[in-house]
Every structure is written in structure tokens, then in C-alpha cells.
Amino acid sequence: MAALYPRWSNTVYRLALLGILLGAASAIAGPMLYVRSTYNTSQFTPYEQPVEFDHRHHARDDGIECLYCHSAAERSSNAGVPSTGVCMGCHAQVYKDSPLLATVRQSYFTGTPINWKRVHDLPDFVYFDHSVHIARGFDCSACHGDVGMMARVEQVQPLTMGWCIDCHTVEHTTLPNDAWEASMQMLITAPTRKPEITSLVTCTACHR
Ligand code: HEC
Ligand code: HEC
Ligand code: HEC
Ligand code: HEC
Ligand code: HEC
Incomplete structure (x- = not known):
């Protein structure tokens, strides 16, 4: 045809x-x-902050503990950002005339908090609690990466529901206290992905 x-x-x-x-x-x-x-997911986005606060010059170089400034992480759901009083505890003496600290001094003497920009921010319908994770022995780096090496803090983890659940369904009994790498390794190689405690994957654990 x-x-x-x-x-x-x-x-x-x-x-x-x-x-x-x-x-x-x-x-x-x-x-x-x-x-x-x-x-x-606003991952890997450094924000400009009202004060050029550099974690490297505090956490890394001066070895100030994370909890010295974020002490609430141990006892409450929020880790919180320190009040200006905490800064002035040192900066009333150290670099007390630095122009980079002008905003800090102004905040301290006027009593107006510094308007830090939020880097990690879950939607309001999600419940997260720092203290249960800290009590469990997780290092800050498990979820925030190596903040002591960051000039400006960035969100390094996706902070999605899948990310939370992934960790909640891994057996954590052998997880060393401070081993972020080990935990990441476990996420990849975990032979049995069973929830250690089923309440950790029920919807109402995180949506209440
Ligand atoms: C001297 C006080 C101080 C110390 C020590 C400190 N931080 Fe911070 N941190 C701040 C301030 C101020 C901010 C808010 C400004 C910013 O985001 O950089 C902040 C912000 C953060 C944020 C981002 C918060 C958000 O908006 O999501 C994380 C995460 C964080 N810090 C973790 C850590 C970790 C982990 C350590 C220890 C390695 C640490 N910090 C040590 C003062 C401190
Ligand atoms: C435990 C003491 C301590 C605390 C608390 C502290 N700092 Fe500092 N800060 C230092 C030291 C020490 C340096 C100098 C670090 C360096 O040069 O390596 C510094 C440096 C700085 C600088 C750079 C100043 C310049 O002229 O170079 C800024 C900005 C700053 N800090 C902001 C803050 C803010 C904001 C807070 C509160 C959230 C804070 N610091 C809390 C000890 C402290
Ligand atoms: C299991 C994961 C996890 C661990 C471990 C963890 N964080 Fe967070 N962090 C988060 C999440 C998720 C958010 C966002 C919370 C929100 O938006 O409600 C957050 C938010 C923050 C914030 C922003 C302000 C706030 O109160 O929410 C700071 C500061 C912070 N974390 C510091 C720390 C420090 C310091 C440590 C260690 C002592 C730590 N985090 C350990 C997951 C974690
Ligand atoms: C690195 C691993 C890890 C990550 C990531 C993680 N969690 Fe958890 N979470 C745990 C473990 C382990 C527990 C159990 C703590 C305990 O009870 O000892 C827990 C407990 C909780 C609890 C308390 C549950 C209850 O009923 O007592 C809530 C709520 C929670 N996580 C929310 C979240 C949310 C929301 C995220 C993500 C934004 C998240 N978690 C990310 C490991 C993780
Ligand atoms: C371990 C904590 C956790 C548990 C358990 C959990 N969620 Fe979520 N969920 C989150 C987080 C964190 C977000 C926000 C981030 C995102 O959208 O991925 C979220 C977002 C959501 C959203 C909005 C999705 C979107 O695209 O905006 C819905 C719907 C939802 N969850 C339903 C559920 C249901 C149904 C269950 C039970 C089967 C459940 N979640 C269990 C942490 C959790």
C-alpha cells in the first residue's frame, strides 16, 4: 500500500x-x-543578620560551649537565641568600643532585643522539642552540622517530615553520643529500619 x-x-x-x-x-x-x-527548604542559605555575629570566633576559637548561649536547648522545646545581656557579659570588656558591636550596646542600653533573623523555622503545625533530643545524647551537629565552622549559620539538613521520620525509624541503641557521622552511616546501612519506639512515628508525636 x-x-x-x-x-x-x-x-x-x-x-x-x-x-x-x-x-x-x-x-x-x-x-x-x-x-x-x-x-x-531554604537549605544552605546564609542570612544577613543585624550584627555580624560569627560562630567561628566564639564557638571554635574561644571554645565557648553551645549551651552557654543556647542553654534553653537542654530544658525546653526551643534552643533560643541569647539575650544581649549574655553578649555584654563579655563585651562590656572585650572589644567594648568596637563599631561592630554598636548595635549590641544600643540594644543593651535601650532594652530593645536584637532582631535576629530566624534560620531554622518549622511550620507552626509541627511540634519539635530540643530537650528530648539533647537528653537522648544527640550532639547539636546531628541536626545543625558544624556550626562552629560557620561565619553565618546555614540550615544544612532538609528539616522535612521524611528527614525526621528517617531518624525516628532507626535503631539508636548503639549510637555513640557525639557521632554525627556514625548516625548518618546508620541511616544508610541500618539493616532493620524498625521504629525503636512506635510512638515516634505516630502522627500526633509531631502534630499535636
Ligand atoms: C556567644 C554566644 C553563642 C555561642 C557560644 C553559640 N551561639 Fe549559636 N547563635 C548565637 C546567636 C547570637 C545566634 C543568632 C544569630 C545567628 O544566626 O548567627 C545564634 C544562632 C544559632 C543557630 C541558628 C538559629 C536559627 O535562627 O535557626 C544555630 C543552629 C546555632 N546558633 C547553634 C549553635 C551551636 C551548635 C553552637 C555551638 C557549636 C552555638 N550555636 C554557639 C549565639 C551563640
Ligand atoms: C564568653 C565571652 C563572649 C560572649 C558571651 C560573647 N562574645 Fe563576642 N567576642 C568574644 C571574643 C573573645 C571576641 C574576639 C574573637 C576574635 O577576635 O577571635 C568576640 C568578638 C565579637 C565580635 C567581633 C568584634 C570585632 O570588632 O571584631 C562581634 C560582632 C561579637 N563578638 C558579637 C557578640 C554577640 C552578638 C554576642 C552575644 C550573642 C557575643 N559576641 C557574646 C567574646 C564573647
Ligand atoms: C534532633 C535534631 C536537633 C538537634 C539535636 C538540635 N537541634 Fe536545634 N533545631 C532543630 C530544629 C528542627 C529546629 C527548628 C525548630 C522550629 O522551627 O520549631 C532547631 C532550631 C534551633 C535554633 C533556633 C531557635 C529555636 O529556639 O528554635 C537554635 C538556636 C538551635 N536549634 C540550636 C541548637 C543547639 C545549640 C543544639 C545543641 C545543644 C541543637 N540545636 C540541637 C533540630 C535540632
Ligand atoms: C538524629 C535523629 C533524630 C532526628 C533528626 C529527629 N529526631 Fe525526634 N527523636 C529522636 C529520638 C531517638 C527520640 C526519642 C527520644 C527519647 O524518648 O528518648 C526523638 C523524640 C522526638 C519527640 C518526642 C516524642 C515523644 O512522644 O516523646 C518529638 C516530638 C520529636 N522527636 C520530633 C522530631 C521532629 C519534628 C523532627 C524533625 C524536625 C525530629 N524529631 C528529628 C531522634 C531524632
Ligand atoms: C517525626 C515527626 C513527624 C511525624 C511522626 C509526622 N510528621 Fe507530618 N510533618 C513533619 C514535619 C517536620 C513537617 C513539615 C515539613 C514538611 O512539610 O516536610 C510535616 C508536614 C506534614 C504535612 C504537610 C505536608 C506539606 O506538604 O506541607 C502533613 C499533611 C503531615 N505532615 C501529615 C502527617 C501524618 C498524616 C502523619 C502520620 C502518619 C505525620 N505527618 C507524622 C513531621 C512529622
């Missing part, structure tokens, strides 16, 4: 079909990828 259309039209048709399918697929997958992308 004589071909109604030239042979190459088949190819054109197939290509067009492929194009439509790919287009449809990316229309579906696009948003799915977007919600998981670092744009949406």
Missing part, C-alpha cells in the same frame, strides 16, 4: 508524542521536585 504520509512523518509523530509525554511528566514531577529542593 502506498504510504499516505512519508516515512519520516512517523518519526516526527513519535518525537511529538515523546515531547508531550516528557512535558506531562515534568509538569507532574516538577512541583514534586520543587518542594524537596533546597529553594523551598
Whole structure:
């Protein structure tokens, strides 16, 4: 039978079909990828802060304990950011005339808190509690990375529901206290991914 259309039209048709399918697929997958992308989770985004506070010059160089400034992490759901009084405990003497600390002095003498920009911020419908995790022996670095090496704090973990659940479904009995790397290793190699305590994966643990 004589071909109604030239042979190459088949190819054109197939290509067009492929194009439509790919287009449809990316229309579906696009948003799915977007919600998981670092744009949406604001991962790896350093923010400009009202004072150039540098964790390297405090936590790393001067060896000030994380809990010295974020003491609430041990006893409450929030880790909290220190009040200006904590800064002035040192900066009434150290670098007391530094222009970089002008905002800190002003905040202290006027009693107006410094308006730090929030880096990690879960949606309001999620309940998170620092103290249960700290009591359990997790190091800050398990969820925040090595903040002592950051000039400006960045969120290094995705902080998605999947990320929370991943850790909640790993056996933690052998987890060393401070081993972030070990915990990451376990996430990858854990032979049995069973919830240690089933209450950790029930919806109401985190949505209450
Ligand atoms: C001298 C006080 C001080 C010490 C010590 C300190 N921090 Fe901070 N931290 C701050 C201040 C002030 C901010 C708010 C400004 C900023 O984000 O840099 C902050 C912010 C943070 C944030 C981001 C908070 C948010 O908005 O999500 C994290 C996470 C954090 N610190 C973890 C740590 C860890 C981990 C250590 C120990 C390695 C530590 N900090 C040591 C004062 C301190
Ligand atoms: C335990 C003492 C201590 C506390 C508390 C402390 N700092 Fe410091 N800070 C230092 C020291 C020491 C340096 C100098 C570090 C260096 O040069 O390596 C410094 C340096 C700084 C500088 C740089 C100053 C300059 O002129 O270079 C800023 C800005 C600063 N701190 C802000 C803060 C803020 C904001 C807080 C409160 C959240 C705070 N610091 C709490 C000890 C402290
Ligand atoms: C199991 C994971 C985990 C561990 C361990 C952890 N954090 Fe957090 N941290 C988070 C999450 C999640 C948020 C965001 C909470 C929110 O938005 O409600 C957060 C928020 C913060 C904030 C922002 C202010 C606040 O009160 O929420 C600071 C500061 C902070 N963490 C410091 C620390 C310090 C210091 C340690 C160690 C003593 C620590 N975190 C240990 C997960 C963790
Ligand atoms: C690094 C591992 C790890 C990560 C990441 C983690 N958790 Fe947990 N979480 C635990 C462990 C282990 C416990 C059990 C603590 C205990 O009871 O001793 C726990 C306990 C809790 C509890 C208390 C549950 C109860 O009923 O007592 C809440 C709430 C919670 N996690 C919320 C979260 C949320 C929300 C996130 C994510 C933003 C998160 N966790 C991320 C390990 C983790
Ligand atoms: C270990 C903590 C944890 C548990 C358990 C948990 N969630 Fe979540 N959930 C989160 C966090 C964190 C977020 C916000 C981050 C995100 O959207 O991924 C969230 C977001 C959500 C959202 C909003 C999704 C979106 O795209 O905005 C829904 C719906 C939800 N959870 C339902 C559930 C249901 C249903 C269960 C029980 C089967 C459950 N969650 C168990 C931590 C948890």
C-alpha cells in the first residue's frame, strides 16, 4: 500500500508524542521536585543578620560551649537565641568600643532585643522539642552540622517530615553520643529500619 504520509512523518509523530509525554511528566514531577529542593527548604542559605555575629570566633576559637548561649536547648522545646545581656557579659570588656558591636550596646542600653533573623523555622503545625533530643545524647551537629565552622549559620539538613521520620525509624541503641557521622552511616546501612519506639512515628508525636 502506498504510504499516505512519508516515512519520516512517523518519526516526527513519535518525537511529538515523546515531547508531550516528557512535558506531562515534568509538569507532574516538577512541583514534586520543587518542594524537596533546597529553594523551598531554604537549605544552605546564609542570612544577613543585624550584627555580624560569627560562630567561628566564639564557638571554635574561644571554645565557648553551645549551651552557654543556647542553654534553653537542654530544658525546653526551643534552643533560643541569647539575650544581649549574655553578649555584654563579655563585651562590656572585650572589644567594648568596637563599631561592630554598636548595635549590641544600643540594644543593651535601650532594652530593645536584637532582631535576629530566624534560620531554622518549622511550620507552626509541627511540634519539635530540643530537650528530648539533647537528653537522648544527640550532639547539636546531628541536626545543625558544624556550626562552629560557620561565619553565618546555614540550615544544612532538609528539616522535612521524611528527614525526621528517617531518624525516628532507626535503631539508636548503639549510637555513640557525639557521632554525627556514625548516625548518618546508620541511616544508610541500618539493616532493620524498625521504629525503636512506635510512638515516634505516630502522627500526633509531631502534630499535636
Ligand atoms: C556567644 C554566644 C553563642 C555561642 C557560644 C553559640 N551561639 Fe549559636 N547563635 C548565637 C546567636 C547570637 C545566634 C543568632 C544569630 C545567628 O544566626 O548567627 C545564634 C544562632 C544559632 C543557630 C541558628 C538559629 C536559627 O535562627 O535557626 C544555630 C543552629 C546555632 N546558633 C547553634 C549553635 C551551636 C551548635 C553552637 C555551638 C557549636 C552555638 N550555636 C554557639 C549565639 C551563640
Ligand atoms: C564568653 C565571652 C563572649 C560572649 C558571651 C560573647 N562574645 Fe563576642 N567576642 C568574644 C571574643 C573573645 C571576641 C574576639 C574573637 C576574635 O577576635 O577571635 C568576640 C568578638 C565579637 C565580635 C567581633 C568584634 C570585632 O570588632 O571584631 C562581634 C560582632 C561579637 N563578638 C558579637 C557578640 C554577640 C552578638 C554576642 C552575644 C550573642 C557575643 N559576641 C557574646 C567574646 C564573647
Ligand atoms: C534532633 C535534631 C536537633 C538537634 C539535636 C538540635 N537541634 Fe536545634 N533545631 C532543630 C530544629 C528542627 C529546629 C527548628 C525548630 C522550629 O522551627 O520549631 C532547631 C532550631 C534551633 C535554633 C533556633 C531557635 C529555636 O529556639 O528554635 C537554635 C538556636 C538551635 N536549634 C540550636 C541548637 C543547639 C545549640 C543544639 C545543641 C545543644 C541543637 N540545636 C540541637 C533540630 C535540632
Ligand atoms: C538524629 C535523629 C533524630 C532526628 C533528626 C529527629 N529526631 Fe525526634 N527523636 C529522636 C529520638 C531517638 C527520640 C526519642 C527520644 C527519647 O524518648 O528518648 C526523638 C523524640 C522526638 C519527640 C518526642 C516524642 C515523644 O512522644 O516523646 C518529638 C516530638 C520529636 N522527636 C520530633 C522530631 C521532629 C519534628 C523532627 C524533625 C524536625 C525530629 N524529631 C528529628 C531522634 C531524632
Ligand atoms: C517525626 C515527626 C513527624 C511525624 C511522626 C509526622 N510528621 Fe507530618 N510533618 C513533619 C514535619 C517536620 C513537617 C513539615 C515539613 C514538611 O512539610 O516536610 C510535616 C508536614 C506534614 C504535612 C504537610 C505536608 C506539606 O506538604 O506541607 C502533613 C499533611 C503531615 N505532615 C501529615 C502527617 C501524618 C498524616 C502523619 C502520620 C502518619 C505525620 N505527618 C507524622 C513531621 C512529622
